[in-house]
Amino acid sequence: MKPVYGLLDINNCFVSCERAFNPSLENVPVLVLSANDGCAIARSSEVKALGIKMGDPHFKIARLCEDNAVRVLSSNFALYCGMSMRLMAEIQELVPAAEQYSVDEVFIDLTGMPGDLGEYCRGIRKAIRRNLGLPNCVGTGPTKTLAKLANQLAKKSKAADSVVDLAGHPEWVEKALERTSVGDVWGIGAASAAKLSKVGVLTALDLSRLDDRTVSRLLGVSGVRTAGELRGVPFYEVETQPEPRQSCMVSRSFGNPTGDFEMIREAVIVHATAAAEKLRGESLVAGALTVFCETPRFRKDLLQKNVSAIARLMPPTSDTLRIVKAAVSALKAAWEPGPWLYGKAGVLMADLCLASNVSGDLFMQPEKKPTPLMDAMDRLNSRFARGTVTLGTTSKTSSWRPRADNLSADWISDWSQIPVAVAKPPQS
DNA sequence: TCTGGGGTCCTAGGACCC
């Protein structure tokens, strides 16, 4: 049976999550900034119309936002991740097989679905809209790459009514490829698009017609796969059982760059604690970690310095106490004081594997599960709110803490911040 | 003054081995 792939994604995801809980944001320009209120990462259609681009630094567009009464929000990842989990739960009720591809995108397997595929997809998107309050689009195709391309067209075209069904309409594919710039194809970034344009390949259709030898020479094996997928030959499948990840990073830019070791030590402890929590949440353990500190990379006028050091964790662990201890000693090893000021620090957990898969030997007893202390910490933090129980004392106001000047409430992850709905009796 | 955070895969080149 011929495989059929679908891709559903949330329109302007972070903006839509904010709007779902705050109706005053409907029909006005809304912009969500990255961590540290650094740059634009989600834009409502009104903000896109102002010419504000993805990744534009806030300080360069602040005036434009002010002049146009743009509602500028800090990013609230607790909210977006919570909504993303609800999205997955909803989709799994609606379709037999789904793969979460990113925080706002889900691939679905529509192979063998009877009836009109387009109508079926409209039903899915309406259910998501109704149950979560999140506007979304769906594209289908004989490959993931074509489903993704169809989804982009569904977003652009008003006539499509948020669904483009290329799988059910093979006769539309050529037109769809022709209308898509090669740089907008999933897997073709700026560097590849530039190489392709030199040989006259400007659209997805051009790429699909290029011979494999040329594609391979220009883009390597990944390019050959992408070109094949554009021709309708599936290479990627819907992965319903994702492989456990190989690495896990927690890092943040500082609100204010600093050269103070104690300040950075505190940041590293907070990040290492978060990283350990993430590992336990996925039943993983790490065999090594890297701690790094960087100076602000865009400030070419300032002295640049990147330092890092690795610590081995034997036996592999997810224990906050051991991970924090290792991270602090790695930081000491990496530390280079100087006239420069560090602007960012982070912890990268590596050599990950499932805790249940670690085997011991004569000299090493593996850690098969978190200690009762870790277990208790996780349960308290998940039941009440993130950060209810932490290691040692850290200040919520330290100058390394990232800026977040316009943060919305933790509407769905903190009991004390749940919005109150008031039902008024009908007017007589 | 001011530019995010977190991932994956591929490739080239060096180290090392026989």
Place this chain on the structure above:
DNA sequence: TCTGGGGTCCTAGGACCC
């Protein structure tokens, strides 16, 4: 002048994704 030919493994860097 002129010094083999393959393997494997590891790492760093690039490219891509959201």
